[in-house]
Amino acid sequence: MTATATAPAQIAARVVDAVKVYGTGDTAVRALDGVSVVFPAGRFTAIMGPSGSGKSTLMHCAAGLDTLTSGTAHIGGTALGALDDRRLTLLRRDRVGFVFQAFNLVPTLTVAENIRLPLDLAGRGGDTEWIDGLTDVVGLRDRLHHRPAELSGGQQQRVAVARAFAGRPDVVFADEPTGNLDSRSGEEVLGLLGRAVRRTARTVVMVTHDPVAAAHADEVVFLADGRLVDRMAAPTADKVLDRMKAFDVREARS
Numbered sequence: 001m002t003a004t005a006t007a008p009a010q011i012a013a014r015v016v017d018a019v020k021v022y023g024t025g026d027t028a029v030r031a032l033d034g035v036s037v038v039f040p041a042g043r044f045t046a047i048m049g050p051s052g053s054g055k056s057t058l059m060h061c062a063a064g065l066d067t068l069t070s071g072t073a074h075i076g077g078t079a080l081g082a083l084d085d086r087r088l089t090l091l092r093r094d095r096v097g098f099v100f101q102a103f104n105l106v107p108t109l110t111v112a113e114n115i116r117l118p119l120d121l122a123g124r125g126g127d128t129e130w131i132d133g134l135t136d137v138v139g140l141r142d143r144l145h146h147r148p149a150e151l152s153g154g155q156q157q158r159v160a161v162a163r164a165f166a167g168r169p170d171v172v173f174a175d176e177p178t179g180n181l182d183s184r185s186g187e188e189v190l191g192l193l194g195r196a197v198r199r200t201a202r203t204v205v206m207v208t209h210d211p212v213a214a215a216h217a218d219e220v221v222f223l224a225d226g227r228l229v230d231r232m233a234a235p236t237a238d239k240v241l242d243r244m245k246a247f248d249v250r251e252a253r254s
């Protein structure tokens with residue numbers, strides 16, 4: 001499988017001056033406090049930070065699952081704030097893939113049907129070569145006619161990864177994709193996310209709290225208190241862990 005004429009633009013997704021406030025008055029929480037970040041196309045980026053630092057909020061707002069209080073979010077060249085609900089739903093369906101901790105497969109459909117679901121929902125036929133290639137990347141060729149309940153957790157998440165890439169999205173957002181998996185299955189899923197990025201020239205943005213998971217990314221962005229505080233290229237688990245320990249020290253002092 002190779003990058004095709006539909007390869008995305010150089011920036012897959014970005015937010016600029018992103019502010020997200022939940023609630024009002026005394027109970028208001030400033031989950032994002034002026035975050036600007038670019039997610040380059042064809043790269044695997046991990047979002048890390050302490051609990052409550054705004055990782056999921058950033059992902060949800062960047063993916064069009066939630067709206068910003070102020071600032072802008074773009075997928076490719078499209079400003080999400082300019083879209084009405086219907087166009088936002090279509091954008092999420094056609095240009096964004098999702099992988100969640102809980103797999104979220106349709107239990108009554110086979111593996112093959114689950115993988116093709118985004119294309120079928122969009123009424124897009126064809127693309128057999130692409131789906132075939134994806135099936136090989138995730139190593140599920142001999143399971144295509146099984147149902148999710150007949151698969152291990154790791155296999156189910158591999159189906160979810162293939163489904164996320166099925167519609168050739170501009171960007172795949174993964175929220176703690178290994179949170180429900182043992183470490184071996186988790187490693188497999190992370191390895192295949194990296195392979196999918198390299199082999200298909202697609203883009204992955206992954207939220208994780210696990211330094212070992214983050215080390216699979218090309219780059220890690222660090223959030224603290226709703227702000228972007230650092231970026232790290234070519235991460236290793238040890239380097240990421242050291243950076244996270246600095247947050248713990250700072251929190252312990254404050």
Ligand SMILES: Nc1ncnc2c1ncn2[C@@H]1O[C@H](COP(=O)(O)OP(=O)(O)OP(=O)(O)O)[C@@H](O)[C@H]1O
Nearest residue numbers: 022023029031050051052053054055056057058209
């Ligand atoms: N729907 C909501 N209503 C009110 N506050 C919220 C809501 N969602 C998140 N928050 C608050 O916003 C802040 C950031 O939350 P967020 O879930 O984005 O952090 P996180 O870094 O993903 O945390 P974790 O690693 O624990 O999942 C937290 O203080 C959280 O309590």
